[in-house]
């Protein structure tokens with residue numbers, strides 16, 4: 468970088484000149500939070516603009532990155548990109564957020580927004596805002612990528628930055644540009660798997676953020692009216708998922724009453740575009756989906772019964788799962804209080820080293836309450852840290868279990884030779900095992916798609932395309948019907 472940092476907010480330079488300044492490293496970018504999302508984001512900023520200062524409060528994280536290492540696991544290509552960008556001096560890390568803020572002219576917030584007793588916890592966000600404010604200069608842009616309760620940028624971040632920095636609003640910009648990324652595909656997602664949503668506290672903030680993300684991402688930039696709308700987009704995506712998982716779990720729970728495989732019915736129903744039923748399971752984990760509904764529930768007087776009930780349904784699933792096993796054990800003459808139960812999978816999703824709100828925690832807790840001896844296996848975390856006795860997969864044939872619950876289908880579980888393990892009652896929470904014909908008593912949550920629908924090829928419709936279903940926003944039903952007949 469040559470000389471003073473270039474500051475883009477309120478810049479009068481031409482757009483090509485501003486783009487050139489950004490991509491040639493003259494717009495230093497500070498990224499606050501170098502975790503599962505922050506490090507991939509910092510890496511893509513570095514490969515795009517070549518002048519990134521990553522900030523994390525964890526000195527081990529900072530040291531690892533400055534040594535060219537990568538502490539985030541399960542992200543293809545990330546270790547190589549981080550090593551290369553650090554080696555070329557395009558990415559560095561520090562624990563000093565204020566010093567990083569003083570050097571940067573774009574500040575990106577990607578630290579956790581958690582929930583404490585169903586109330587959003589913005590303490591981490593506010594700590595980062597304090598750091599940024601110490602180094603904020605006229606012409607800077609602050610971008611929040613952490614998922615936030617709608618209204619946070621406008622009511623908390625923007626005024627807080629102005630008050631703490633002494634700058635007046637209009638001298639610096641704030642934008643909300645949500646992180647639409649899932650662990651395991653972070654680089655692909657950030658580089659453009661999905662359109663990038665941009666909401667500015669003012670038009671100039673939206674302009675600068677759009678310019679930056681049109682360089683980072685190959686996908687469209689969707690500019691919405693303001694930061695609150697952008698915050699709502701992200702939270703709504705998460706609430707949509709939580710509500711639909713709640714519906715899937717509610718349908719899965721009546722599989723036995725209906726005497727069907729609900730999963731087979733779901734897979735078949737999902738062949739039409741107006742149906743996108745999700746998967747039943749033992750619960751909803753991670754520090755995102757279980758939290759996002761509370762970002763709305765906590766800030767409206769409206770009871771929001773659909774959102775609230777789905778959240779409650781998902782929260783009940785770990786206990787429901789254990790009580791289903793309890794019933795099946797009792798039916799085979801075993802009292803769960805005298806049982807030894809194996810729990811397979813503790814992280815919230817396969818291959819992701821994250822246990823926050825994992826259904827396994829509720830499963831272990833409920834088994835414990837019922838008096839069972841709980842043994843568990845997970846290749847990514849130590850079960851002993853979660854109240855279960857660890858067991859290695861190779862030991863399973865030598866152990867005596869009354870029951871087992873599969874919570875999270877880690878890839879390593881494919882190596883289990885179930886024929887070598889003494890018969891037990893198995894409850895497969897994710898339809899991940901194939902034990903129908905084994906010597907175990909096998910049950911699932913919601914049935915199995917082993918009995919997939921038989922598809923008999925048709926002649927195909929005239930234009931061989933699945934007809935559009937949802938009428939476009941401004942079209943009336945007749946127009947859309949005629950479209951559907953096309």
Ligand SMILES: NC(=O)C1=CN([C@@H]2O[C@H](COP(=O)(O)OP(=O)(O)OC[C@H]3O[C@@H](n4cnc5c(N)ncnc54)[C@H](O)[C@@H]3O)[C@@H](O)[C@H]2O)C=CC1
Nearest residue numbers: 500501502503504505523524525578579580594613614646
């Ligand atoms: N994990 C995911 O799948 C997605 C997460 N998000 C959003 O991104 C946020 C971050 O998620 P992850 O990266 O998964 O979290 P994470 O827990 O993996 O990483 C957070 C990092 O921030 C650091 N940190 C905490 N306080 C800090 C501070 N005051 N200053 C600087 N660094 C600090 C921590 O040391 C940690 O390294 C989430 O809370 C969510 O809002 C959005 C999309 C996907």
Ligand SMILES: CC(=O)N[C@@H]1[C@@H](OP(=O)(O)OP(=O)(O)OC[C@H]2O[C@@H](n3ccc(=O)[nH]c3=O)[C@H](O)[C@@H]2O)O[C@H](C(=O)O)[C@@H](O)[C@@H]1O
Nearest residue numbers: 647648649704705708712745746748751752753755756815
């Ligand atoms: C709307 C949406 O799909 N959001 C994604 C989600 O990713 P996340 O890593 O939280 O995983 P997830 O696939 O939603 O799973 C969350 C939890 O829900 C469970 N789950 C998921 C889907 C399903 O049909 N049934 C089900 O029980 C999973 O087992 C897991 O315990 O949340 C991310 C986020 O915002 O943090 C987001 O970027 C991702 O795109």
